[in-house]
Amino acid sequence: MSESMTSNISPKGRFPFKLKIEPRLKSPSGWFSSMLSFLAVVLALLVGAGIIAAAGGEPWRAYAHIARSSFGSVGVFSDTMVKAIPLMLTGLACTVAFRMRLWNIGAEGQFFLGAWGASLVVLAPILPEETPQWIFIIVMSIVGIAMGAIYGFIPGFLKAKLNVNEIISTLMLNYIAVEWNNYFIYDKWSEGGFQMSKVFPRNAWLPRLADYAKEIPEFRGLTVHFGLVFAIIAAVVVWLILYKSQWGYEIRLIGDNPKAAEYAGIPIARNIILVMSLSGALAGLAGMSEITGVVHRLQGHISPGYGFTAIIIAWLAKLNPFAVLLVSVLFGALILAGREIQPSGVPTMIQGVIMVFLIASDFFMRYRIYFARRKEE
Amino acid sequence: MEMVSTMDQENEVRECRNVVCMRGIVKHFPGVLANDHVDFELREGEVHALLGENGAGKSTLMNILAGLYRQDEGLIEVNGKEVKFNSPRDAIAAGIGMVHQHFMLVPSQSVTENILLGLSEPRFRLNLPHYDAVVAQMAEEYGLHVDPRAKIWQLSVGEQQRVELLKMLYRGAEILIMDEPTAVLAPSEIDDLFVTLRAMTQKGKSITFISHKLHEVMAISNRVTVLRKGKVTSSGINIADTSRAGLANLMVGREVVFRVDKNEQEPGDVILSVDNIHAENNKGLKALNGITLNVRAGEIVGLAGVAGNGQRELADVITGLRKASEGQVIIGGEDITNLSPKAGIRKGVSHIPEDRTHVGTAPNLSVTDNVIMKNYTEEPIGKGWMVNDTAATKYARELKKAFDIIVPNVHTSVRLLSGGNLQKVILAREISKKPELLIAMQPTRGLDVGAIEGVQRLLLLQREAGSAVLLVSEELEELLSLSDRIYVIYEGEIMGEVADGDIEKIGLMMTGMQMEDIRLQGEKSNE
Ligand SMILES: Nc1ncnc2c1ncn2[C@@H]1O[C@H](COP(=O)(O)OP(=O)(O)OP(=O)(O)O)[C@@H](O)[C@H]1O
Ligand SMILES: [Mg+2]
Numbered sequence: 001m002s003e004s005m006t007s008n009i010s011p012k013g014r015f016p017f018k019l020k021i022e023p024r025l026k027s028p029s030g031w032f033s034s035m036l037s038f039l040a041v042v043l044a045l046l047v048g049a050g051i052i053a054a055a056g057g058e059p060w061r062a063y064a065h066i067a068r069s070s071f072g073s074v075g076v077f078s079d080t081m082v083k084a085i086p087l088m089l090t091g092l093a094c095t096v097a098f099r100m101r102l103w104n105i106g107a108e109g110q111f112f113l114g115a116w117g118a119s120l121v122v123l124a125p126i127l128p129e130e131t132p133q134w135i136f137i138i139v140m141s142i143v144g145i146a147m148g149a150i151y152g153f154i155p156g157f158l159k160a161k162l163n164v165n166e167i168i169s170t171l172m173l174n175y176i177a178v179e180w181n182n183y184f185i186y187d188k189w190s191e192g193g194f195q196m197s198k199v200f201p202r203n204a205w206l207p208r209l210a211d212y213a214k215e216i217p218e219f220r221g222l223t224v225h226f227g228l229v230f231a232i233i234a235a236v237v238v239w240l241i242l243y244k245s246q247w248g249y250e251i252r253l254i255g256d257n258p259k260a261a262e263y264a265g266i267p268i269a270r271n272i273i274l275v276m277s278l279s280g281a282l283a284g285l286a287g288m289s290e291i292t293g294v295v296h297r298l299q300g301h302i303s304p305g306y307g308f309t310a311i312i313i314a315w316l317a318k319l320n321p322f323a324v325l326l327v328s329v330l331f332g333a334l335i336l337a338g339r340e341i342q343p344s345g346v347p348t349m350i351q352g353v354i355m356v357f358l359i360a361s362d363f364f365m366r367y368r369i370y371f372a373r374r375k376e377e
Numbered sequence: 378m379e380m381v382s383t384m385d386q387e388n389e390v391r392e393c394r395n396v397v398c399m400r401g402i403v404k405h406f407p408g409v410l411a412n413d414h415v416d417f418e419l420r421e422g423e424v425h426a427l428l429g430e431n432g433a434g435k436s437t438l439m440n441i442l443a444g445l446y447r448q449d450e451g452l453i454e455v456n457g458k459e460v461k462f463n464s465p466r467d468a469i470a471a472g473i474g475m476v477h478q479h480f481m482l483v484p485s486q487s488v489t490e491n492i493l494l495g496l497s498e499p500r501f502r503l504n505l506p507h508y509d510a511v512v513a514q515m516a517e518e519y520g521l522h523v524d525p526r527a528k529i530w531q532l533s534v535g536e537q538q539r540v541e542l543l544k545m546l547y548r549g550a551e552i553l554i555m556d557e558p559t560a561v562l563a564p565s566e567i568d569d570l571f572v573t574l575r576a577m578t579q580k581g582k583s584i585t586f587i588s589h590k591l592h593e594v595m596a597i598s599n600r601v602t603v604l605r606k607g608k609v610t611s612s613g614i615n616i617a618d619t620s621r622a623g624l625a626n627l628m629v630g631r632e633v634v635f636r637v638d639k640n641e642q643e644p645g646d647v648i649l650s651v652d653n654i655h656a657e658n659n660k661g662l663k664a665l666n667g668i669t670l671n672v673r674a675g676e677i678v679g680l681a682g683v684a685g686n687g688q689r690e691l692a693d694v695i696t697g698l699r700k701a702s703e704g705q706v707i708i709g710g711e712d713i714t715n716l717s718p719k720a721g722i723r724k725g726v727s728h729i730p731e732d733r734t735h736v737g738t739a740p741n742l743s744v745t746d747n748v749i750m751k752n753y754t755e756e757p758i759g760k761g762w763m764v765n766d767t768a769a770t771k772y773a774r775e776l777k778k779a780f781d782i783i784v785p786n787v788h789t790s791v792r793l794l795s796g797g798n799l800q801k802v803i804l805a806r807e808i809s810k811k812p813e814l815l816i817a818m819q820p821t822r823g824l825d826v827g828a829i830e831g832v833q834r835l836l837l838l839q840r841e842a843g844s845a846v847l848l849v850s851e852e853l854e855e856l857l858s859l860s861d862r863i864y865v866i867y868e869g870e871i872m873g874e875v876a877d878g879d880i881e882k883i884g885l886m887m888t889g890m891q892m893e894d895i896r897l898q899g900e901k902s903n904e
Binding site for chain 1 (some may be wrong): 647696697698717718719720721728735736737738739740741742746749750751754759762763764766871
């Protein structure tokens with residue numbers, strides 16, 4: 001019976017060593033994990049290079065091109081940031097929920113509702129077209145955040161009161177959100193038969209750096225918009241909540257041991273609802289900033305899956321709000337590069353490979369792998 | 378130098394004729410030397426007790442033997458051959474199995490499924506009924522009574538322990554390590570366990586047994602090794618050559634008083650009054666059947682009874698963790714029946730829960746985060762909407778010092794603490810709040826004799842300071858020496874109340890006899 005206990009990967013006999021995989025007994029040190037992530041990215045790039053070469057391309061030129069098209073100049077870097085903003089906000093949304101081990105994978109849907117809420121202000125209309133810009137921004141933010149929050153509240157409430165699994169409910173709600181938007185762009189707010197609304201009035205656009213090109217010529221053509229300020233403020237707020245506040249302490253405690261939290265007199269149901277609402281609010285803000293900062297009208301395809309990428313970002317950032325900002329910039333760059341050299345599909349491939357390697361590196365964090373001499377057995 | 382020492386070791390190695398020989402084991406953890414050149418030998422067919430203070434390094438040493446940790450220095454031999462374990466798998470392959478202080482079972486699966494878990498034997502299709510029978514037969518053989526088809530969550534702690542034992546036996550363990558197995562058991566279950574242990578040694582299995590209860594060590598073991606601050610203070614002495622007091626002295630390095638003295642004191646107002654409480658347990662069965670009792674300020678009231686007769690449910694109802702279906706809980710004159718735990722905490726209720734890992738602490742959070750669990754909103758730790766980190770750390774450091782919690786620093790996750798030190802974290806948090814009412818469930822469980830003395834003193838101090846204390850314990854000795862009065866609970870009902878410490882009456886009531894019946898019998902026999 002005892003022989004059956006050891007895991008054995010290599011075929012028996014010929015090879016004098018065998019590969020053994022064991023769970024790590026203690027978590028490795030901090031530098032190890034950073035090193036590993038770094039190594040994973042480097043390896044991924046090497047593997048990507050191999051693939052490009054095999055496909056008959058020139059890997060280093062492709063990489064140089066990607067780097068140039070996302071970081072090469074102030075102009076493209078500004079575009080990278082534009083892609084990163086929604087990722088930052090949805091990444092923060094996931095961070096908040098994941099801290100309490102609430103698996104909100106509905107940031108995508110909450111993003112759509114935030115976008116819809118912002119559009120509502122212009123298209124319902126709640127405010128007349130000639131309203132001053134600052135009032136527009138404030139009201140659109142509030143409505144966008146509120147819609148996202150409501151859309152987070154629903155699965156939160158279902159979980160708190162009826163113990164409905166939030167993974168399933170948030171996932172389902174994503175589809176409903178997309179259809180909800182479609183209903184409005186196909187029917188209610190359809191502009192001249194196209195599946196999109198009319199363009200928002202200029203007053204309802206978030207300010208971009210380019211808007212100040214007259215005063216500061218260097219800003220000409222820079223598309224990065226006020227949403228970046230939202231994202232940075234949100235990161236600070238999330239950090240304050242999670243690491244400094246009493247509420248953050250409650251969130252951590254519930255995340256680690258709900259029974260202990262209950263015992264300490266912390267209302268769990270209420271916190272589930274609050275955290276899901278906050279998470280939804282952040283994703284809603286992402287939708288609002290995207291629609292008012294970039295798209296300027298309600299239409300389909302406003303997200304290439306920001307809300308899903310956000311899950312990976314939150315996870316890679318180890319739920320640290322500031323790390324979320326950095327990781328988002330990286331992913332923003334990859335998304336942008338993907339658009340730049342679309343036909344080759346290289347950036348998408350690289351993104352995939354990096355992802356696989358990062359996930360694999362997590363495996364190394366948890367397990368140790370080593371060769372054991374057969375003789376040792 | 379080196380040459381000589383290896384030669385020495387080799388000589389010793391050749392002499393060793395035990396099933397297990399551990400030589401010069403050293404294990405460092407960040408900030409602690411948990412094992413400092415420890416030697417340990419286990420003979421075939423013996424029960425070898427491992428004694429020592431909380432944090433002395435007992436669990437660490439056994440975790441090394443079970444392949445869970447790797448020693449920094451030293452060597453291990455099993456059956457005369459040197460072994461290097463990289464994981465518990467390797468250890469079990471060498472015939473060594475460990476039952477931990479905290480169980481490692483999957484609650485939603487059945488007993489048999491848990492036993493088979495991780496084995497490569499039933500490969501694709503699981504013929505459960507067949508394995509149920511195998512498990513049942515093995516259980517029979519060793520007197521480990523448990524239903525193979527029951528789900529783990531339905532089992533009592535004692536039954537879960539039997540599952541852990543069966544798991545190891547099924548994997549062919551010849552050497553069993555049990556880390557404080559009796560800490561979680563009721564007295565009758567302890568007797569059952571000892572029967573099992575004897576059955577196992579008769580079949581040639583060798584057992585290492587960690588316990589803080591000296592009378593158990595005296596009762597079951599053949600030899601004993603004592604650790605103190607990571608070092609061996611006495612190695613493999615025969616149990617016949619020693620005494621309880623002698624062992625205690627070896628453990629803590631000073632004389633231990635086994636009795637604490639309490640002063641005479643008039644109790645004050647009624648603080649806790651429980652009136653006709655009915656409630657269900659986790660399985661939805663009736664657990665409390667009309668409990669009525671009260672506790673006054675400045676008195677310790679004991680609740681005696683075999684575990685599982687409703688003590689836990691009663692504590693839960695009083696602290697707001699469980700709903701009562703009928704009846705009233707009044708604390709400090711205010712009806713708090715079925716309010717949230719927060720209501721109780723506000724009324725000054727402290728609660729030392731029975732289950733310290735699942736209820737009492739958050740394992741991955743730091744010592745600081747764990748001690749501020751109930752006052753993080755209060756000045757100076759709570760400041761406005763924030764937690765004042767500096768104040769929290771200072772508070773944690775104070776408690777660490779006052780309660781002698783052995784941990785490198787207060788930022789360490791409590792999951793890394795030794796069992797007794799974890800208990801001290803809970804005690805520190807609950808007692809330092811100067812509670813109006815203290816519900817103490819098994820407060821000394823898992824503590825070493827020295828620490829028990831300290832905790833009992835603390836409980837008496839609470840009493841002197843005017844707190845009302847409800848002490849739930851299975852240790853009659855402890856109940857008798859601390860309590861002013863004792864209620865006895867049996868199957869969710871109070872059998873009666875004893876104020877004179879009549880041990881015989883308590884014993885009878887614990888088996889389900891009503892106070893009235895005892896009195897009637899007494900009168901009859903007097904006539
Ligand atoms: N994984 C770990 N990481 C860091 N420190 C640890 C770890 N495991 C144990 N320790 C520390 O090593 C020391 C010895 O711990 P150990 O668990 O062996 O004590 P013990 O003798 O079993 O005590 P108890 O009777 O309280 O269970 C303690 O100070 C403990 O905090
Ligand atoms: Mg221990």
